[in-house]
Amino acid sequence: MGEGRRIADEMNSELAGVLPGWKVEGLANEAIEYGVDKVYLVEDPILVSYLSRPFSKVMVTLIRRYKPSVVLYGASKNGRDLGGRVHAIIETGLAADCVKFEVTKEGNLDMIRPAYGGRSLAHIVCANHRPQMGSARANVFKKAVRVPGRRGEVYKEMVQFNESDKDTKLVEFIESSGKDGAKIDEASVVVAGGFGLKSQSNFRMLDEMAGLMGGSVAASRKAVDAGWMPKERQVGQTGKTVRPDVYWAVGISGAVQHLAGMQESLKIVAINSDPNAAIFELADYGIVGDLFQVVPAIIEQLKRGRT
Amino acid sequence: MKQVPKAQELQVDPVTQTLKRVGVPSEINPPDSNAIEMAVQLKEKHGGEIVVLTMGPRVFIQSLERALGMGADRAFLLSDRALGGSDTVPTGVALSAAIHKIGDFDLILCGEETTDSSTGHVGPGIAGHLDIPQITYCVDVKINDRKVLGRRAVEDGFEVWECSLPCLVTVNFGSNKPRDPSLSGKIKVKRGKLVTQWSAADVGLPPEKLGLKGSPTVVSKVDTVVLPARGGKIFRGDPKLTVPQLLSALKRDKVGGV
Numbered sequence: 001m002g003e004g005r006r007i008a009d010e011m012n013s014e015l016a017g018v019l020p021g022w023k024v025e026g027l028a029n030e031a032i033e034y035g036v037d038k039v040y041l042v043e044d045p046i047l048v049s050y051l052s053r054p055f056s057k058v059m060v061t062l063i064r065r066y067k068p069s070v071v072l073y074g075a076s077k078n079g080r081d082l083g084g085r086v087h088a089i090i091e092t093g094l095a096a097d098c099v100k101f102e103v104t105k106e107g108n109l110d111m112i113r114p115a116y117g118g119r120s121l122a123h124i125v126c127a128n129h130r131p132q133m134g135s136a137r138a139n140v141f142k143k144a145v146r147v148p149g150r151r152g153e154v155y156k157e158m159v160q161f162n163e164s165d166k167d168t169k170l171v172e173f174i175e176s177s178g179k180d181g182a183k184i185d186e187a188s189v190v191v192a193g194g195f196g197l198k199s200q201s202n203f204r205m206l207d208e209m210a211g212l213m214g215g216s217v218a219a220s221r222k223a224v225d226a227g228w229m230p231k232e233r234q235v236g237q238t239g240k241t242v243r244p245d246v247y248w249a250v251g252i253s254g255a256v257q258h259l260a261g262m263q264e265s266l267k268i269v270a271i272n273s274d275p276n277a278a279i280f281e282l283a284d285y286g287i288v289g290d291l292f293q294v295v296p297a298i299i300e301q302l303k304r305g306r307t
Numbered sequence: 308m309k310q311v312p313k314a315q316e317l318q319v320d321p322v323t324q325t326l327k328r329v330g331v332p333s334e335i336n337p338p339d340s341n342a343i344e345m346a347v348q349l350k351e352k353h354g355g356e357i358v359v360l361t362m363g364p365r366v367f368i369q370s371l372e373r374a375l376g377m378g379a380d381r382a383f384l385l386s387d388r389a390l391g392g393s394d395t396v397p398t399g400v401a402l403s404a405a406i407h408k409i410g411d412f413d414l415i416l417c418g419e420e421t422t423d424s425s426t427g428h429v430g431p432g433i434a435g436h437l438d439i440p441q442i443t444y445c446v447d448v449k450i451n452d453r454k455v456l457g458r459r460a461v462e463d464g465f466e467v468w469e470c471s472l473p474c475l476v477t478v479n480f481g482s483n484k485p486r487d488p489s490l491s492g493k494i495k496v497k498r499g500k501l502v503t504q505w506s507a508a509d510v511g512l513p514p515e516k517l518g519l520k521g522s523p524t525v526v527s528k529v530d531t532v533v534l535p536a537r538g539g540k541i542f543r544g545d546p547k548l549t550v551p552q553l554l555s556a557l558k559r560d561k562v563g564g565v
Contacts, residue, residue, distance in 0.1 A: 051468070052431065052441045077461050081443045084431030088399045093523035096426035110527065116423075121530045129523035168440045171456065172467040189564040213564030224481060231481040238337065238422060238480045245563040257422065263534055267562050269553070275543070284538040285556060287549045297550040302565065 002144035003101060003136055004072050005035040010103045013069065016040060020058045022048040025154075032152035034144040039154045040066075046161055050078045054165045056085040061159045063090055068131045070109055075135035083135050093126030095134040108132065118237075118260035176232075184233055189215025190244045192235055192262070195222040196251020196272065196291055203228055205295045206250060212302040218242065220252045236261035251291045254279030271295070308339035308361050310370040311423040335370045338418025340485035342478040345448060346416050347378035347486070353450060355413070356380045360405055362390060362398065365504075372496045376488020380501075383409060387507040389514050394522035399432030401517060404510040406437065414455065415475040419444050430477040440470035446482040 001017065008015035017036040019028055021043060028039040040062055046054045059082065063071065071086075073079040075097045087094035095111035099121070102110040108127050111134040115122040126132040184190055191210040193203055203217065210217045219229035221236050235242055237257040247265035252258060254270075254277055262268070263282060270283035271291050280286050287294050312331045335343070346357045359374040361367045362385040371382035385405045393401065406412065415434075420427035427443070434441035442448075442457035446465070449456040450472070459466045460479050488496075495501065507517055515521060540556055542549040557565045 052434070052443070056435065077444050077459070080427040081431055081441070084395075084426070084428035084443075085435040085441065087428065088396065088432030088435035091396055091523070094395065094426075094428055095524065096428060114532075115529065119532050119534075121532055123527045123529070124524050125527045126524045164438075164440075168442070168468055168470040170466055171469050173464060174467075175464040215564055227484065234481070237425065267560075268537065269557070269562075270541075275541075280539070280541055282534060282537060283541065285553055285562075286539075286541040287546070287553055288541060288543045289546050289549060293546040294550060297546045298554065301550060301554055305565075 001031070001034050001036060003141040004070075005144060006142075007070060007072075007101055007103065007109065008037075011069070011107065014038060016066070016068065018042070018059065018062055020044075020047045020055055022046075028154045030146075032154075033146045033148055033150045035147070035150070037152050039152065040157045041154055042157045042159050044159070044161060046166055049170045050082075051168050051170065052081050052085055053168055054161055055082050056089065057161060057165055058159050059086045060089050062157060063131060065157075071131040071133045073133070073135040075137045079135050083133060087133055090131075092129040092131060092133060093124070095124040095126075097137050098124075098134045099137050099140045101134065101136075109134070114260070116256060118263065119256055184216045184218045184235065185240050185242050187216035187242075188245045189213045189248075190218050190235070190242050190246070190262075190265075191215050191248040191250065192218040192220065192252060193223055193229070193250045194220040194252030194258075195226070196253075197223060197228065198251075200226075200228040202292075205299070209248075209295060209299050209302070212299065212306065213246075215244075215246075215248075220255075220258050249279050249283070250295060252279055253277045254282065308343065308359055308370065308374060308418065309336045309421050309423075310334070310361065310363060310367045311336045311421055333366070333370075335373060336418050336421045336423075338420060338422075338478060338480040340418075341480060341482050342416040342418050343374050343377055343379065344483045344485040345478050348483070349414070349448065349450065350378065358383065358409055358412075360385065360402065360409070362386070362393075362401055362405070368502055371502050373488055375496050375501050376492035377486055378489075378492060382502045384502060384504045385507075385510065386504055387517070389507050389512075389517045392519035392522065393517060394524045395426055395428040395432055396523055397517045397521035398429050399436055400521070401507065401510070401512055402429070403433050403436035404512050405505065406433070408505070408510045413472045414448075414450075415439075415473075417475065417477045419477045419479050427477070430475060434475040437475070440474040441476070442468045442470060442474065443477040444479050445476050446479045448476055448478075 004015050014037045016038040017031045019041045042058050073083045098111045098113045100112040109132045111124040191206045193206045206217045218233050218235045224234040237260045241261045243264045245266045247262050247268045249270045267284045270279040270286040275288045313334045357379040358381045359379045360383045417430035444459045445457040447458040453472050457468050542552045
């Protein structure tokens with residue numbers, strides 16, 4: 001909503017929000033206070049939780065009814081699920097995972113997204129199709145500021161659902177517990193191991209090291225592929241993006257896809273036996289050496305420092 | 308499925324800051340390998356036939372053959388110069404047309420996204436074109452009585468969705484361990500004639516719907532991201548010396564944890 005407001009102002013246009021749900025009318029005014037001029041409210045019991053088909057039906061119906069110039073989604077799993085289906089039905093462009101939007105001098109939206117593991121930024125323009133659609137990456141844009149008492153309009157919209165829209169059901173939700181320090185994207189210290197660790201049991205060293213520093217253990221894709229660490233600890237393009245105060249890369253060579261998941265860390269420390277490993281290009285600190293000697297020596301010295 | 312440059316081999320040239328692309332080997336898009344493995348496991352349980360489909364140049368046949376070796380029964384390559392430069396819209400249109408021509412199906416499995424474009428939009432796009440239900444980001448799929456139960460990995464946990472066949476499922480990367488092609492699978496491939504090649508015209512696609520012409524989006528330019536220079540205090544030599552050197556440097560610079 002924050003970025004939508006900014007773009008709408010720059011385009012001299014209104015900002016509308018779509019609110020599909022069930023018994024959610026109260027949220028319409030909240031959206032207005034956050035900067036939306038109009039809310040299209042669609043209420044139906046089928047919309048009580050996110051499901052691809054009925055939510056797509058809402059978007060497709062409203063896009064055809066009101067012909068907006070721009071449609072933005074959040075780049076969450078459900079945002080991609082929804083946008084992916086809608087853009088195919090409408091046959092218009094959709095730029096995934098944008099980190100910046102600019103309005104061109106022709107009045108089009110320049111949708112900027114990371115490419116090739118974050119080492120390039122691609123500018124995507126959808127000049128001849130409407131709406132121009134993009135999804136906005138989480139935690140990149142400024143959040144909208146709530147202005148209590150801000151006024152806007154709420155429109156109750158009718159959308160017809162048929163039997164096939166009602167076919168899919170949410171049966172169960174299992175919230176992740178986040179135990180065992182699995183939430184590596186929230187840790188201030190991350191100790192990540194790569195293929196250089198050579199086996200699952202060697203990750204115990206990293207557990208001990210991370211424990212002494214109050215950190216979490218993570219892994220590269222190769223280490224996860226090898227079955228040494230669970231997928232939820234994977235850092236990189238196909239895993240998680242982390243931005244800790246300190247990121248230790250142990251036995252990780254530094255493929256672009258890995259760097260994409262940790263290059264925004266405040267400080268990066270690399271330990272690798274190969275002095276030419278790409279990870280050293282990005283490191284604030286590093287040791288060129290055998291990790292099986294270096295890591296135990298670090299643990300020993302940290303322990304000595306604690307007593 | 309799609310063939311992509313091997314992710315782990317991609318490295319940035321430290322001088323030009325651009326990707327080193329020459330001689331980078333390719334592989335089946337890793338989440339697609341998880342989708343193939345899931346298909347093989349479902350076939351082992353329920354029977355049926357596995358058909359693999361890809362769109363791209365003829366070199367993609369090597370990936371189709373790998374999928375056949377893993378347990379797929381037939382393979383289709385949709386290959387046409389007119390398809391070059393397609394964004395996710397014509398890609399979805401073309402793959403849907405090919406699926407239509409292949410014939411009746413119960414379940415379409417795709418990887419959650421490709422490692423070279425990472426949009427995750429093509430799977431849901433195909434489901435939209437074919438007007439069938441979709442369950443994305445699945446780590447596990449069960450089929451009972453023409454009903455699919457898909458366990459989706461979402462940001463804050465897992466959701467279980469249920470829908471009817473036919474449907475489309477996208478498979479989360481890393482949700483299983485893809486098997487290597489078996490010896491009998493390789494022999495099956497060697498005997499040949501399992502891969503059918505189609506042009507755009509073969510699946511009834513008009514040229515104006517394809518490629519750059521049929522793509523709503525264009526990449527107007529690409530900027531190289533130059534990462535900020537870092538300290539680069541790299542210590543070399545005997546760990547008895549380098550470890551104390553590193554830890555005192557970290558302490559001096561007030562880096563957390565030590």
